Amino acid sequence: MIEHLADAIAERATDDARVRVGIDGPPAAAPGSLARSLVGPLRLRGLAAFLVEAADFVRPASIRYELGRTNPDAFYDTWFDLSALRREVLDPAGPGGTGKILETFWDPVRDRATRAPYTELPERAVVLLSGPLLLGAGLPLEYTVHLVLTPPALERRTPPEERWTLPAYARYAEEVDPTLFADAVIRYDHPTRPALRVDH
Numbered sequence: 001m002i003e004h005l006a007d008a009i010a011e012r013a014t015d016d017a018r019v020r021v022g023i024d025g026p027p028a029a030a031p032g033s034l035a036r037s038l039v040g041p042l043r044l045r046g047l048a049a050f051l052v053e054a055a056d057f058v059r060p061a062s063i064r065y066e067l068g069r070t071n072p073d074a075f076y077d078t079w080f081d082l083s084a085l086r087r088e089v090l091d092p093a094g095p096g097g098t099g100k101i102l103e104t105f106w107d108p109v110r111d112r113a114t115r116a117p118y119t120e121l122p123e124r125a126v127v128l129l130s131g132p133l134l135l136g137a138g139l140p141l142e143y144t145v146h147l148v149l150t151p152p153a154l155e156r157r158t159p160p161e162e163r164w165t166l167p168a169y170a171r172y173a174e175e176v177d178p179t180l181f182a183d184a185v186i187r188y189d190h191p192t193r194p195a196l197r198v199d200h
Contacts, residue, residue: 001186001194001196002034002037002038002041003041004184004196005038005145005184005196006038006041006042006044006045007045008143008183008184009021009038009042009047009126009143010042010045010046010047012142012143013045013047013124013126016123017095018093018094018097018099018121018123018124018125018126018127019047019125019126019127019142019143020090020093020094020126020127020129020140020141020142020143021035021126021127021128021129021141021142021143021144021145022129022130022134022135022139022141022143022144022145023035023128023129023130023131023134023145023147024130024131024132024133024134024135024144024145024146024147024178024182025130025132025146025147025148025149025188026132026147026149026154026158026165026169027132027158027162028149028153028154028157028158028188029147029148029149029188030147030191031130031131031132031145031147032051032053032130032131034130034145034147034186035051035053035128035129035130036051038126038128039051039128042126046124047124047125047126048121048122048124048125048126049125049126049127049128050101050103050119050121050125050126050127050128051103051128051130052085052089052101052103052104052127052128052129052130053104053129053130053131054080054085054129054130054131054132054133054134055108055131056103056104056105056106056107056114057080057081057082057084057085057088057089057104057105057106058079058080058081058106058108059078059079059080059081059106060106060111061108061111063078064078064079064108066078070164071164072164072165072166072167072168072171073167073168073171075164075165075168076133076168076171076172079133080131080133081105081106082137082139084105084106085105085129085139086139086140088101088102088105089101089102089103089127089129090127090129090139090140090141091140092121093121093125093127094140099120099121099123099125100118100119100120100121101118101119101121101127102116102118102119103116103119104116129141132169132172133168133169133172135176135178135181135182136172136175136176136178143183143184144178144181144182144183144184145182145183145184145185145186146178146179146182146184146185146186147186147188148173148178148179148185148186148187148188149187149188149189150189151166151170153188153189154166154169184196184197185197
């Protein structure tokens with residue numbers, strides 16, 4: 001599966017175009033782990049890979065918690081700073097962009113900017129953006145992967161303290177349903193036996 005994804009991503013790379021990849025899924029599906037597993041195979045294909053996590057691009061606590069600390073609609077609508085992701089990562093990595101990105105933006109624990117330095121991407125580079133609720137929001141991505149769990153599996157593998165987010169994922173599945181348009185869909189009910197479905 002990893003080799004297939006690496007091949008598909010590499011096919012979209014040219015000498016003068018970087019590739020922006022969205023790996024979308026709830027924490028229970030560990031999208032960040034999948035992103036990290038792609039770094040080595042992409043390097044073998046001559047592509048430098050850079051990891052960016054949506055969790056490092058959240059809005060300030062005053063916005064995230066405006067409706068309470070466990071409000072699923074706030075998690076769905078306002079938790080992640082998609083504008084910052086576009087401005088600091090995806091647009092600079094895209095056609096005509098500066099090639100200078102921020103790999104982190106906001107520290108949710110300290111609730112302040114990380115003040116990370118800019119990273120300059122080489123010409124043959126892949127940005128692997130991982131996190132939940134990424135698709136369907138118009139983010140500029142050349143390749144998308146959606147990790148999906150059935151509702152029972154998602155509930156079973158979500159820690160009790162995070163189950164307040166489950167209605168947001170149900171809403172995402174109903175309103176957006178990335179299984180209909182993601183380049184690759186991976187069914188993750190059984191982490192040791194993921195099932196890959198490719199439509200494009």
